[in-house]
Amino acid sequence: MEAIKKEHELIVAVSPHVKSEETVSRIMWSVNLSLLPAVVMGAYFFGIKAVLVVSLCIVTAVLSEYIFERALKRTVTINDGSAFLTGLLLGMNLPASLWSFSPFTIHVPIIGSFVAVIITKQLFGGLGYNVFNPALIGRAFLLISFPRLMTIWTEPSAAFLSFDAKTTATPLGIMKEEGVGKLMEVFGDKMNLYTQLLVGHRAGSIGEVSALALLIGASFLLFRRYITWHIPFSFLGTAALLAWIFGGKDPATGKLILFSGDPVVHLLSGGLLLGAFFMATDYVTCPTLKKGQIIFGIGCGTLTMLIRLAGGYPEGVMFAILIMNCFAPIIDRGFRTKVFGAVKAKESKK
Amino acid sequence: MSVLTFKGGIHPPDKKELAKDKSVRPANIPQRVVIPLSQHVGAPCKPLVSIGQEIKKGEVIGEPGGFVSAPVHSSVSGKVIAIGEFPNAMGRMITSVVVENNGKEEWTPLKDEPDYMSLSPEELKEKIKAAGIVGLGGAAFPTSVKLSPPKEKPIDTVVINGAECEPYLTADYRLMIERPREVIDGLKILMKTVGVTRGFVGIEDNxxxxxxxxxxxxxxxxxxEVCSLKVKYPQGAEKMxxxxxxxxxVPARGLPMDVKVVVQNVGTAVAVYEAARFGKPLIERVVTVTGEGIxxxxxxxxxxxxxxxxLIDECGGFKNGVGKVIAGGPMMGFALSTLDVPVTKGTSGILVIPEEGVVHAEDFQPCIRCGRCVDVCPMSLMPSMLSVLSEKGRYEEAKEYNLFDCFECGSCAFVCPSKRPIVQLVRLAKSLVKP
Structure with missing residues (x-):
């Protein structure tokens, strides 16, 4: 018999045969990178404790994902950067004071990270299936379980290796308890207040303090189109508007004076920028369609200001985003796309 | 100047530089041709020849099997040596006629018609039908059927599709560069057959x-009017x-004739001209053989x-180790499982992707709902939902998300960062539910 010429081995697959270079891990690592300026500023103001808290969160997040997936014999996905991002975001949302051996509080970031990655993400099926933003559930869990430890804020200082720091209140805390007048007293004047908030020289969670650093990261994400303007701008716009309308009080009587609030202070303090640009925009837990995203942003902004101005907590970003996460699937259903040619189809039936 | 385009779409690397400047040259005429009796959308042809029969170039070997059908002609002169089932590019077995070429290139008598524009629309349509012309852009829909809309659907515009939005392919481009006059003459014939005075040629501005x-x-x-269109895939899709x-x-699930338009490809226009002017049947076409692997x-x-x-041998064979050989373009073409399939009327290109260039799709990830597919879908569908519903076996629900409006352009799968096989999942769902 003649030798049969071996056929070229051809690969057969369904079209399309070319794909873009974008991958989930490239997106996740880019978001991680965009948070770097804010983390660096956090480390600058809160010293080595900030670095240690953030690192602890990241290590716990990645490690628990690894162990969980190995134990369940699933594909290990720690390289996609998503667990790293969850750990990083959680760490950025914690006070640096949690790195402390007496009293012992090291377990707090560890528990938070575990809850974020395992309970919130993995138990729901892993990346893509979680209903809530993992880092925010982690933080909410800690705030409810350790309300006192989670609200020990320290003064920013430039002594990097110092483990001792004076405790103080956050700008939002001061405003809630003692009013805007006190805030001006602490920071001197309005310009100084704005400048300090912009740079990040204030008490607060590690990654939320420097508005400028967050805006640099956010511009990177916007520029690379990893996020679009829809959620952050509707979120911030709504919050600013409500802060202006309902945020002002008569210093003497404490009575509400409409249209006298200071939106700038509200925008630059608390976790508003971090939440609006980096957490509300989480693909998995926000609506997919642009119209729905605007509704989602407006909802987040409204709830945030409702909590800040009328609720028990000084800050409301976390709960606002988590509550809106619940509505994301419903919003998507309500704003289903209209197929090309749909309008005309109706007309032709008439 | 406003830029003519549509909403959505993607920008894959166009890779046209590989073959763009190569003039069309006649390919070697093979010793043997395998001519499928179904090269078009619609009913397959009935064979008119028998084994052993001597036939001439251009002779009809298959007659239309229904209204939506087109005759098939022999592309060489010689002897019928087999009639049987042979695989086509999609992997289906198709009744085909194998002709042994006698090298004489004897034409069957053709009717020359220098004054073709004085013919009636019906006579022109008859010539187009007899020549077996189908859409040469890839879909291969019989042209004469497109030119015969029902009375209640009047036509007012003919559009010639010169977008050629598939990356790599340059067949239509070369025709427009080398034979622009024939494209216009073909358009004029098409306009006459449907009785309109308005014609466009749409070309991407690359x-x-x-x-x-x-x-x-x-x-x-x-x-x-010749229109320059924004470069964006899938600009060449009829509706876009x-x-x-x-x-x-065009209304959802409707046809171009619902908005009084007939669209024909550049290559089809040239074939129409040749059919009307020389009576020449469709026995050859321009094929771009290209890719990093050729x-x-x-x-x-x-x-x-x-x-x-x-064709592969004639174009210097494989290089860089063959991975995929695709009939058509990289976005909507079919990957071949064997090289022993014939070029048909709808084959616009043969694309060879080397092994290192093949994107493997087996390890795709869950949908992260990033919405990129929704942004690029030219039909404004939600491919993310379609793929998830199909993956979960909820095919009926996929219909609520306009499953059957998808024309499988692949823009969604191109941009998906999770590398999900969205087109495959859509096809699966389509095959398992009724529209």
């Missing part, structure tokens, strides 16, 4: 020289082209029935 050539050729013709050129939106990328005038293996 081919400015083609736009210029076509504009020159159309100079002095009344009612014909009509939207860009005329601003009209020795010498070329644009060839290929006889229908030539095997892909022959």
């Amino acid at each position: 081919k400015p020289d083609a736009v210029d050539k076509m504009k020159d050729a159309a100079k002095g013709e009344t009612g014909i 082209l009509i939207k860009a050129v005329t601003g009209r939106e 020795g010498n990328p070329s644009n060839l005038m290929v006889r229908i029935g030539t095997l892909v293996s022959g």
